[in-house]
Amino acid sequence: MSTYVEARDVAAAVAAMADGARPVAGGTDLVVGARHGKAPLPESIVGIHRIPGLDGISVADGVVRIGALTSHAAILSSPELASATAGLLDASAIVGSHATRANGTLGGNVMNASPAMDTGAPLLCHDASVVLTGPGGTRRVGLAELWTGPGKTSASPDELMEAVELPLPPEGAGSAYVRLQYRRQMEIAVVGAAAYVEVSDGAVSAARVAITALTPVICRVPGSEEALVGRRLGSNDSVSGENPAVWTQTTEIGDAIHAAGQAAAAAATPISDVRASAGYRTAMAAVVTRRAVTAALTRATGGSVTVPASDWSER
Ligand SMILES: Cc1cc2nc3c(=O)[nH]c(=O)nc-3n(C[C@H](O)[C@H](O)[C@H](O)COP(=O)(O)OP(=O)(O)OC[C@H]3O[C@@H](n4cnc5c(N)ncnc54)[C@H](O)[C@@H]3O)c2cc1C
Incomplete structure (x- = not known):
């Protein structure tokens, strides 16, 4: 039996994670995987899907920022990303089904660290980093340093991924x-x-x-x-x-x-x-x-x- 709490801000999510809870965003990996018997649900889960400010796409000062809760469907309908990071759209367009793309998030895809995840290779080619926030503050980690093995990342269990950032590509x-x-x-x-x-x-x-x-x-x-x-x-x-x-x-x-x-x-x-x-x-x-x-x-x-x-x- 798992316990479930819902975080309303980043600090609450990080506090729950520091107490051993695993974050769930769209649940299309964590929950669907558990239902299919891939791995049992963690004992303690913190829902992060209602935290304001963790979704959305912005471009400022030469940096494209995509919030961790941004769904694949939202990536697909973003005019900013269509012109700047078409390779990411190619990936989000083929994740699962319409339902998977509506619920599945970029943060969940990247933090799942599957060697077969679709957004990983285009993000790596765009020189992307993730923004991680834990009890000790916020840091940025390049994707090559984030993924350490199949299903494994260098993020500590109490670090929440807030966003993916990448440099705005130049003309040409x-x-x-x-x-x-x-x-x-x-x-x-x-x-x-x-x-x-x-x-x-x-x-x-x-x-x-x-x-x-x-x-x-x-x-x-x-x-x-x-x-x-x-x-x-x-x-x-x-x-x-x-x-x-x-x-x-x-x-x-x-x-x-x-x-x-x-x-x-x-x-x-x-x-x-x-x-x-x-x-x-x-x-x-x-x-x-x-x-x-x-x-x-x-x-x-x-x-x-x-x-x-x-x-x-x-x-
Ligand atoms: C039917 C089906 C088809 C699929 N097809 C594809 C496919 O074609 N290509 C593909 O790449 N994937 C596919 N997936 C996998 C999945 O849909 C994607 O990886 C999706 O982007 C996961 O996002 P989520 O928000 O649902 O993740 P969740 O299940 O909520 O979380 C996944 C993992 O990331 C962690 N996590 C989530 N958010 C954060 C955060 N902000 N900070 C820290 N950790 C976090 C969770 O603790 C968990 O370990 C499929 C899944 C299903 C069920």
């Missing part, structure tokens, strides 16, 4: 997230990849690539990033972005995209399970990485990529 930036899935709804990533690129003077000036469900924690792939930076995109005709196949030809950027995919496959250490063998996942790592990079470059150069990019890249 684009991001995308692509996952391999067997169904379009109610599916967990078999494998996934995200890319963030900046393009200036016709060349890739910055690149970040991250992979999902391929390593114990979602991580960046330096080899993929090195393959892309400095590579020229070619003439405007070939970068119009209408046809993702243009970049798979033997152009400088086509070679770089291919190399980025190979580096992602080399970095993968996947498991075999009922959904896919390790060998299949490794082979698909290259495919989803190429698709994510192509979609990010297309967006960065003004081309149109519909959300979610997973559907666009399968055309």
Whole structure:
């Protein structure tokens, strides 16, 4: 039997957590998982879903801030995020079903620390940090330092995640997230990849690539990033972005995209399970990485990529 209290502010939530309570936001991981027998409900639970100020999206002083209680549905309907962090929209668009997206929060997705979570790779590519508040105050932690293993974070049990923050991308930036899935709804990533690129003077000036469900924690792939930076995109005709196949030809950027995919496959250490063998996942790592990079470059150069990019890249 679990005990349940509801916090009305951050201090009350942190106090309950310091007393051993586990926070629940939308409950689509914690409660649904318990009902399905994944793990028993914690003995003590604190509801945080009514704490004012923990949801909402703002852009100020070059920082995009997304409150922990922001639902996937709210992310999807945010004009600010659509232009700044399209890769995050690609992820939120494919989380579960309509009901999951209406109730599930960004904070719950990130703090669950699943290697298959969909928002993780795009957020990592956007250089995001989480804002954690505990009894000792507030601190910011980069995502690479937050996730320490499957289902594990470096946050202490009494630290509440208040928000995700990321730098507002400059002009000429684009991001995308692509996952391999067997169904379009109610599916967990078999494998996934995200890319963030900046393009200036016709060349890739910055690149970040991250992979999902391929390593114990979602991580960046330096080899993929090195393959892309400095590579020229070619003439405007070939970068119009209408046809993702243009970049798979033997152009400088086509070679770089291919190399980025190979580096992602080399970095993968996947498991075999009922959904896919390790060998299949490794082979698909290259495919989803190429698709994510192509979609990010297309967006960065003004081309149109519909959300979610997973559907666009399968055309
Ligand atoms: C049918 C179904 C389909 C799903 N499909 C997908 C999918 O396609 N992709 C995907 O990534 N996920 C999927 N999920 C998982 C889940 O919906 C998401 O991870 C969701 O974003 C979790 O948010 P939540 O608010 O419901 O988390 P909760 O269940 O409330 O919490 C999850 C974990 O995070 C902790 N937590 C929550 N908020 C905070 C906070 N502010 N500070 C500190 N800790 C916190 C909780 O203690 C708990 O450990 C699915 C779930 C279901 C039930």
